[in-house]
Amino acid sequence: MALNGVTIRTPTPSDASGISAIDAQGLATGHATFRDTPYDWKSFSESFLVGRGLALVAEDAAGIAAWAGVSPTSARAVYRGVGEVSIYVSTEKQGGGLGRHLLEAIVAASEDAGYWTLVAQIFPENEASLSLHSALGFEAVGLRKRLGQMGYGPFEGRWRDVIMLERRSRSIG
Numbered sequence: 001m002a003l004n005g006v007t008i009r010t011p012t013p014s015d016a017s018g019i020s021a022i023d024a025q026g027l028a029t030g031h032a033t034f035r036d037t038p039y040d041w042k043s044f045s046e047s048f049l050v051g052r053g054l055a056l057v058a059e060d061a062a063g064i065a066a067w068a069g070v071s072p073t074s075a076r077a078v079y080r081g082v083g084e085v086s087i088y089v090s091t092e093k094q095g096g097g098l099g100r101h102l103l104e105a106i107v108a109a110s111e112d113a114g115y116w117t118l119v120a121q122i123f124p125e126n127e128a129s130l131s132l133h134s135a136l137g138f139e140a141v142g143l144r145k146r147l148g149q150m151g152y153g154p155f156e157g158r159w160r161d162v163i164m165l166e167r168r169s170r171s172i173g
């Protein structure tokens with residue numbers, strides 16, 4: 001599905017501040033990630049743009065509106081097609097189909113890059129993310145109980161469950 005006025009492309013260093021700002025909005029919800037520090041260009045590119053990693057940004061006339069990335073889950077050759085996906089849409093642009101558009105794009109890009117399984121790890125409270133990933137064929141494979149302790153934000157100190165979802169490609173592997 002195309003989205004009017006939105007371009008999807010590979011990020012460059014000049015996108016760093018836009019990516020970081022969107023990431024900070026996600027962290028501030030307390031329901032996006034255990035990470036306590038927004039990505040800067042160094043940590044973003046080390047996570048998503050080296051080796052088998054990949055990343056995309058969605059841009060409209062106002063600038064970067066969302067980012068998504070896939071990072072390998074293991075260095076073992078047998079798992080070379082298994083990656084973990086991340087997606088963050090700016091607060092102002094949420095609920096308008098951009099997350100779906102970008103997740104579709106990164107899933108397609110991951111298959112082009114040879115990934116056959118994408119994993120997503122989502123807090124049970126993150127209904128928007130669960131809904132989005134389910135809509136694109138991710139299935140819950142388990143509940144990881146009290147997996148980590150939040151180190152910051154509105155839920156600091158709380159041990160959090162995480163739902164593990166997977167999307168198995170029908171065309172790769």
Ligand SMILES: CC(C)(COP(=O)(O)OP(=O)(O)OC[C@H]1O[C@@H](n2cnc3c(N)ncnc32)[C@H](O)[C@@H]1OP(=O)(O)O)[C@@H](O)C(=O)NCCC(=O)NCCS
Nearest residue numbers: 026032087088089094095096097098099100128129131132
């Ligand atoms: C999760 C997130 C990426 C969704 O992006 P979005 O652009 O708002 O999502 P979309 O508008 O494309 O909606 C996608 C689907 O999710 C559903 N959805 C969106 N917001 C929702 C909400 N608050 N509650 C329930 N479902 C919701 C929509 O109904 C839609 O389903 P449909 O296609 O069947 O109608 C976005 O909310 C976000 O960036 N959140 C902060 C960061 C974060 O939590 N990232 C995920 C970490 S695991």
